[in-house]
Amino acid sequence: MIAAMANLLNYDIYDLELTAVRNNTELRMLLTETTSKSIIVIEDIDCSLDLSGQRIKKEEKYPYTDMIMNVLAKNYLEVEAHPTFDLIQQLIEEINITPADVAEKLMPKMAAKDADVCLSNLIRALDEVKDDQKRKEVAKA
Structure with missing residues:
Protein backbone atom coordinates (compact mmCIF):
# COMPACT_ATOMS: atom_id res chain seq x y z
CA MET A 1 0.00 0.00 0.00
CA GLU A 43 6.58 0.31 12.34
CA ASP A 44 6.00 -1.49 15.62
CA ILE A 45 6.50 1.37 18.05
CA ASP A 46 6.94 -0.10 21.54
CA CYS A 47 6.39 2.56 24.19
CA SER A 48 8.07 0.42 26.85
CA LEU A 49 11.43 0.72 25.07
CA ASP A 50 13.82 3.56 25.73
CA LEU A 51 16.18 4.85 23.03
CA SER A 52 18.83 2.26 23.81
CA GLY A 53 16.37 -0.56 23.18
CA GLN A 54 16.21 -1.76 26.77
CA ARG A 55 12.85 -2.51 28.33
CA ILE A 56 11.77 -0.22 31.13
CA LYS A 57 10.76 -2.01 34.31
CA LYS A 58 7.58 -0.41 35.54
CA GLU A 59 6.88 -0.27 39.23
CA GLU A 60 3.68 -2.18 39.86
CA LYS A 61 2.89 -0.59 43.22
CA TYR A 62 -0.30 1.40 43.06
CA PRO A 63 -0.47 4.65 45.03
CA TYR A 64 -3.22 5.53 47.47
CA THR A 65 -3.91 1.92 48.46
CA ASP A 66 -4.81 3.15 51.92
CA MET A 67 -7.83 4.99 50.50
CA ILE A 68 -8.96 2.47 47.90
CA MET A 69 -11.18 0.38 50.13
CA ASN A 70 -13.02 3.33 51.66
CA VAL A 71 -13.72 5.00 48.33
CA LEU A 72 -14.78 1.83 46.50
CA ALA A 73 -17.00 0.58 49.32
CA LYS A 74 -18.72 3.94 49.54
CA ASN A 75 -19.23 4.12 45.77
CA TYR A 76 -20.40 0.55 45.17
CA LEU A 77 -21.91 -0.56 48.46
CA GLU A 78 -22.81 2.77 50.09
CA VAL A 79 -20.86 1.70 53.19
CA GLU A 80 -18.44 4.09 54.89
CA ALA A 81 -17.08 1.71 57.54
CA HIS A 82 -17.08 -2.04 58.08
CA PRO A 83 -15.21 -4.43 60.40
CA THR A 84 -13.61 -6.23 57.43
CA PHE A 85 -11.98 -3.09 55.98
CA ASP A 86 -8.74 -3.63 57.91
CA LEU A 87 -8.36 -7.21 56.68
CA ILE A 88 -9.18 -6.21 53.11
CA GLN A 89 -6.72 -3.32 53.28
CA GLN A 90 -4.00 -5.66 54.54
CA LEU A 91 -4.66 -8.12 51.70
CA ILE A 92 -4.60 -5.34 49.09
CA GLU A 93 -1.20 -4.19 50.35
CA GLU A 94 0.22 -7.74 50.33
CA ILE A 95 -0.72 -8.63 46.78
CA ASN A 96 -0.29 -7.07 43.38
CA ILE A 97 -3.80 -6.02 42.35
CA THR A 98 -5.17 -2.96 40.62
CA PRO A 99 -7.96 -0.78 42.00
CA ALA A 100 -10.04 -1.77 38.96
CA ASP A 101 -9.74 -5.44 39.90
CA VAL A 102 -10.81 -4.65 43.46
CA ALA A 103 -13.79 -2.68 42.18
CA GLU A 104 -14.81 -5.55 39.89
CA LYS A 105 -14.81 -7.99 42.80
CA LEU A 106 -16.61 -5.51 45.02
CA MET A 107 -19.53 -4.78 42.71
CA PRO A 108 -22.70 -6.60 43.67
CA LYS A 109 -23.73 -9.03 40.93
CA MET A 110 -27.37 -8.85 41.99
CA ALA A 111 -29.31 -6.02 43.59
CA ALA A 112 -30.33 -8.28 46.48
CA LYS A 113 -26.75 -8.81 47.71
CA ASP A 114 -25.85 -6.75 50.73
CA ALA A 115 -22.50 -5.26 51.73
CA ASP A 116 -21.54 -8.20 53.98
CA VAL A 117 -21.87 -10.70 51.14
CA CYS A 118 -19.95 -8.50 48.68
CA LEU A 119 -17.15 -7.85 51.17
CA SER A 120 -16.81 -11.53 52.04
CA ASN A 121 -16.67 -12.34 48.30
CA LEU A 122 -13.94 -9.72 47.94
CA ILE A 123 -11.93 -11.25 50.81
CA ARG A 124 -12.26 -14.70 49.24
CA ALA A 125 -11.14 -13.35 45.84
CA LEU A 126 -8.17 -11.52 47.37
CA ASP A 127 -7.13 -14.68 49.21
CA GLU A 128 -7.27 -16.61 45.93
CA VAL A 129 -5.10 -14.00 44.19
CA LYS A 130 -2.64 -14.12 47.09
CA ASP A 131 -2.45 -17.92 46.90
CA ASP A 132 -1.98 -17.80 43.10
CA GLN A 133 0.85 -15.29 43.43
CA LYS A 134 2.55 -17.45 46.07
CA ARG A 135 2.27 -20.52 43.82
CA LYS A 136 3.80 -18.61 40.92
CA GLU A 137 6.70 -17.44 43.11
CA VAL A 138 7.34 -21.01 44.28
CA ALA A 139 7.21 -22.27 40.70
CA LYS A 140 9.79 -19.68 39.61
CA ALA A 141 12.22 -20.69 42.36
Missing part, protein backbone atom coordinates in the same frame (compact mmCIF):
# COMPACT_ATOMS: atom_id res chain seq x y z
CA ILE A 2 2.79 2.39 0.94
CA ALA A 3 4.76 1.45 -2.16
CA ALA A 4 1.73 2.12 -4.35
CA MET A 5 1.24 5.56 -2.79
CA ALA A 6 4.92 6.41 -3.20
CA ASN A 7 4.88 5.21 -6.80
CA LEU A 8 1.80 7.26 -7.65
CA LEU A 9 3.13 10.43 -6.00
CA ASN A 10 6.75 9.84 -7.06
CA TYR A 11 7.93 9.93 -3.42
CA ASP A 12 10.87 8.14 -1.79
CA ILE A 13 10.20 5.62 1.00
CA TYR A 14 12.28 5.51 4.18
CA ASP A 15 11.81 2.73 6.73
CA LEU A 16 12.86 4.06 10.13
CA GLU A 17 13.79 1.62 12.90
CA LEU A 18 13.62 3.61 16.15
CA THR A 19 15.41 1.02 18.27
CA ALA A 20 18.55 1.61 16.19
CA VAL A 21 18.50 5.35 16.95
CA ARG A 22 20.63 6.18 19.99
CA ASN A 23 19.57 9.79 20.70
CA ASN A 24 17.54 12.74 19.43
CA THR A 25 20.48 14.20 17.52
CA GLU A 26 20.87 11.02 15.49
CA LEU A 27 17.13 10.95 14.79
CA ARG A 28 17.20 14.58 13.68
CA MET A 29 20.13 13.86 11.34
CA LEU A 30 18.29 10.91 9.80
CA LEU A 31 15.17 12.97 9.21
CA THR A 32 17.02 15.93 7.69
CA GLU A 33 18.80 13.62 5.23
CA THR A 34 15.49 12.54 3.70
CA THR A 35 14.18 14.27 0.60
CA SER A 36 11.32 16.73 0.74
CA LYS A 37 9.09 14.27 -1.12
CA SER A 38 9.37 11.33 1.28
CA ILE A 39 7.18 8.82 3.02
CA ILE A 40 8.71 7.83 6.35
CA VAL A 41 7.51 4.46 7.64
CA ILE A 42 7.80 3.75 11.36
